Amino acid sequence: AQKITQTQPGMFVQEKEAVTLDCTYDTSDPSYGLFWYKQPSSGEMIFLIYQGSYDQQNATEGRYSLNFQKARKSANLVISASQLGDSAMYFCAMRGLYSGAGSYQLTFGKGTKLSVIP
Amino acid sequence: DVKVTQSSRYLVKRTGEKVFLECVQDMDHENMFWYRQDPGLGLRLIYFSYDVKMKEKGDIPEGYSVSREKKERFSLILESASTNQTSMYLCASRLGLVQETQYFGPGTRLLVL
Numbered sequence: 001a002q003k004i005t006q007t008q009p010g011m012f013v014q015e016k017e018a019v020t021l022d023c024t025y026d027t028s029d030p031s032y033g034l035f036w037y038k039q040p041s042s043g044e045m046i047f048l049i050y051q052g053s054y055d056q057q058n059a060t061e062g063r064y065s066l067n068f069q070k071a072r073k074s075a076n077l078v079i080s081a082s083q084l085g086d087s088a089m090y091f092c093a094m095r096g097l098y099s100g101a102g103s104y105q106l107t108f109g110k111g112t113k114l115s116v117i118p
Numbered sequence: 119d120v121k122v123t124q125s126s127r128y129l130v131k132r133t134g135e136k137v138f139l140e141c142v143q144d145m146d147h148e149n150m151f152w153y154r155q156d157p158g159l160g161l162r163l164i165y166f167s168y169d170v171k172m173k174e175k176g177d178i179p180e181g182y183s184v185s186r187e188k189k190e191r192f193s194l195i196l197e198s199a200s201t202n203q204t205s206m207y208l209c210a211s212r213l214g215l216v217q218e219t220q221y222f223g224p225g226t227r228l229l230v231l
Contacts, residue, residue, distance in 0.1 A: 043206060044223070044224045045210070045222035045225075046222075047220075047221060104174070105166070106151075106163070110159075110160045
């Protein structure tokens, strides 16, 4: 079984500052993928960044980076230079990377609501 | 660009009605998914399909069924809608490769009265 924990229900950040959203996970799968999604108030889930458990380097996508610490089972999202448009819910998710029905399913955390203050 | 569309953004139905939620993707993805999202409960998987005419139950399939007759279309069916099925429904698709992420549609907010 897999479990994702996001301990911050809500966070505030000043515009142009960096913010870290926490995500810890638990899994027995030897190989797995970690994902972050953004959900604005419109409702659509937008894929932000992916990290494979086998990747040696932390993933980066523009202003998003993933601080992956395998031994601690954490996959925190770092947003640099926050913008007003970053205000949204952020979800951490994971799934096993192997053949079989269990690998299809994404397990999501409960999310963190980020508010960017002008 | 990846595109997943859902037939309605907002839907209001009566208890006992049969409800169809449609999802279409234009990326030739093999896998498609239906989730529901509720405050405090996060996203929960209802059903998924890994290929045409194939379906698998997710975590909360009770009260729902699905249909996938064509690769691009995945339908979620509420045979007899109930008030506890009032929720946000999100469809997603994935190419099928091991590392590929899921891409989501805009969601359908369903209210059952």
